Amino acid sequence: MDQFSLKGKIALVTGASYGIGFAIASSFSKAGATIIFNDINQELVDKGIKAYNELGIKAYGYVCDVTDEIQVKELINTIEKEIGTIDILVNNAGIIKRIPMCDMSVEDFRKVIDVDLNGPFIVSKAVIPGMIKKGHGKIINICSMMSELGRETVSAYAAAKGGLKMLTKNIASEYGKYNIQCNGIGPGYIATPQTAPLREIQPDGSKHPFDSFIISKTPAERWGTQEDLTGPAIFLASDASNFVNGHILYVDGGILAYIGKQP
Ligand code: NAP
Numbered sequence: 001m002d003q004f005s006l007k008g009k010i011a012l013v014t015g016a017s018y019g020i021g022f023a024i025a026s027s028f029s030k031a032g033a034t035i036i037f038n039d040i041n042q043e044l045v046d047k048g049i050k051a052y053n054e055l056g057i058k059a060y061g062y063v064c065d066v067t068d069e070i071q072v073k074e075l076i077n078t079i080e081k082e083i084g085t086i087d088i089l090v091n092n093a094g095i096i097k098r099i100p101m102c103d104m105s106v107e108d109f110r111k112v113i114d115v116d117l118n119g120p121f122i123v124s125k126a127v128i129p130g131m132i133k134k135g136h137g138k139i140i141n142i143c144s145m146m147s148e149l150g151r152e153t154v155s156a157y158a159a160a161k162g163g164l165k166m167l168t169k170n171i172a173s174e175y176g177k178y179n180i181q182c183n184g185i186g187p188g189y190i191a192t193p194q195t196a197p198l199r200e201i202q203p204d205g206s207k208h209p210f211d212s213f214i215i216s217k218t219p220a221e222r223w224g225t226q227e228d229l230t231g232p233a234i235f236l237a238s239d240a241s242n243f244v245n246g247h248i249l250y251v252d253g254g255i256l257a258y259i260g261k262q263p
Pocket residue numbers: 014015016017018019020021038039040041044064065066067091092093094095115119142143144145186187188189190191192193194195
């Protein structure tokens with residue numbers, strides 16, 4: 001079982017003050033890794049450090065916008081000087097804007113692409129040289145069901161996550177020879193702040209229609225929890241996956257396999 005251990009590893013999880021990134025980083029700590037995270041402002045970083053401390057986890061937190069290459073380069077240089085070379089990178093930071101495509105401004109479209117696709121490129125580009133020197137590395141990109149499917153109002157997000165799937169496969173192709181494995185996790189519908197608007201209780205006390213829709217489309221008949229993603233993430237971050245490369249592991253309760261319950 002040692003192959004699943006992250007003992008002695010240094011892991012950077014982007015956008016991990018809360019949500020999926022926080023759950024993954026916390027699980028990495030329990031598996032033995034040193035945890036580093038960034039978020040977009042000091043208030044969020046402080047909130048994250050407090051939350052990790054409440055779990056008994058010493059986490060290193062930094063303010064860094066993943067879309068800003070100068071900030072990212074400074075972050076990686078600081079980490080390598082103060083803590084050590086990164087063994088595991090999880091590109092988790094992400095946003096979504098739910099707007100019908102023809103109503104969406106180019107600025108809004110570009111912003112989602114910038115955070116969800118350019119960000120992982122920028123951070124991976126900064127981290128890979130250290131992994132090459134170290135002789136190994138793990139990159140995990142948090143993709144989405146929208147890497148495979150579309151739906152109304154999420155054109156920018158689906159385009160970004162579709163691109164992130166292919167960026168994952170390309171990093172795997174280009175850097176596999178340096179013993180770097182790059183894989184994706186494709187969460188289904190997970191109950192986090194990002195999907196809270198889709199689960200809001202209606203004024204009459206009934207479930208949000210989208211909530212009921214997702215339940216009918218998911219064989220597991222439930223929304224995922226951020227904890228559902230931690231075991232798959234540990235697998236992809238550990239030696240247990242050293243010959244797994246360019247794979248998108250969908251953690252979705254079976255939603256991508258299922259036509260949906262007959263109404
Ligand atoms: P979340 O609750 O919105 O958390 C995203 C985190 O990323 C927040 O801390 C956010 O900070 C941070 N962030 C946003 N822009 C950033 C930037 N430019 N630089 C650094 N950090 C930034 O989202 P989540 O539900 O945990 O999702 C995490 C990842 O999983 C995302 O990539 C998302 O697309 C993906 N995902 C989520 C689901 C789901 O159902 N929840 C399913 C599939 C995939 P702010 O608070 O300032 O925005």
